[in-house]
Amino acid sequence: MSGVRVLVGTRKGAFILTSNAKRKKWEVSGPHFAGWEIYHINGSPADPDRLYASQSSGWFGQIIQRSIDGGKTWEPVDNKFAYEGNPGAHKTFDGTQQPWAFKRVWNLTPSLTDPDTVFAGVEDAALFRTTDGGKSWQELPGLRNAKGHLWQPGAVGMCLHTILLDPSNPNRIFIAISAAGAFRTDDGGETWLPINQGLKSNYELPDPEAEVGHCVHNLAMHPSRPGVLFMQKHWDVLRSDDAGGLWREVSGNLPTDFGFPIAVHAHEPETIYVVPIKSDSEHFVPDGKLRVYRSRSGGDEWEALTNGLPQSDCYVNVLRTAMAVDTLDSCGVYFGTTGGQVYASADSGDTWEPIVRDLPAVLSVEVQTLP
């Protein structure tokens, strides 16, 4: 019988939540790597038992862990992320230039076809790749040529946090960086284009429509339509129907269009999910109500999903990598909060239940649909 495995990264370790396809009863495994920050834990689409985890610490730096048995056991692999050549400098908070320096891995995205190939998005922003299961990592330095000297840190650092692989074109990759924007390669990572036309950052940038510098929080796509992208920006929810060539705002009737994650329904490419957050000054849900908003029209028109979610005195945040979907017939939607809850919906968001309530603050949620 098929099932799901939910991979949860938290401030103090990783947790693996498993269930059968009914998604009613859950087994909780963890904490793995107790006491460490797990920015991301993710599985290979080509081999579901192959997992990779980014384990980091302000004291001890970066570790990458790999599992070949679905998270039962782990082994550390190479943790050296060396920029190619002299990476130069980027802008910092006060507008001055600061040398590029590796800090941590935010995102691990395994190849769609090869479990030994994984892309790593790091802070200070760069994209790395391993083709030997993590034994060594090489930068794709062409990304920095996309006006890297003008990129600057978002509030949490200058992180490459989102990686989308185009299932129809192995040479096309989309990434997003805070605060630089969204970028696309069509040649396997050799050269990159900023894809930020249509973004407006009225209070964040001196030129609100600058080519780079926008604080993109997350991107999402449906694998059947990889040219259609959805974006949660610092403020604004947007979509592009031409692979990032031009964006248009689809915030519509959202109570606030600030937020972090965005996700697409597994079987309905025009059904998308966001979690509105009050503002960039108040990183919690508005009005004390935890509400996921769903649009069945690819944006503009949104409905609040509240059944099973706290509707009073709730002041959590949902971080950019902390929402995901499964691909079971009735699409499951999952998200984790900074309050340590992981909520699941087995009916596309109509109703929700907490899988766990008291984990450390959740940094990331990924879901594997198991055969």
Place this chain on the structure above:
Amino acid sequence: MIRVVLPFHLQQLANTGREVAIQVDRPVTQRSILDALETRYPVLRGTVRDHATQERRAFIRFFACGEDLSLESMDQPLPESIANGSERFMIVGAMAGG
């Protein structure tokens, strides 16, 4: 043998106890101890010293003989008591965030 004390998380990573004994050629310095430690336990590369700069990570301290040696030169010979194993070389996670 040099006796090196590791903080909890590095013990977990290296799958060791609190104290490890390693062979270090003389002269014994912070750098030669760390080189030997990382050779014996490759998983510790990058956790005590930054990969790129080979500098001590900001929240790591080195204690020995009742002294904080963190700001001493990495290549300065350490006291004989460390070199002969009667004193331990302690790698410590700095107090921060408590």
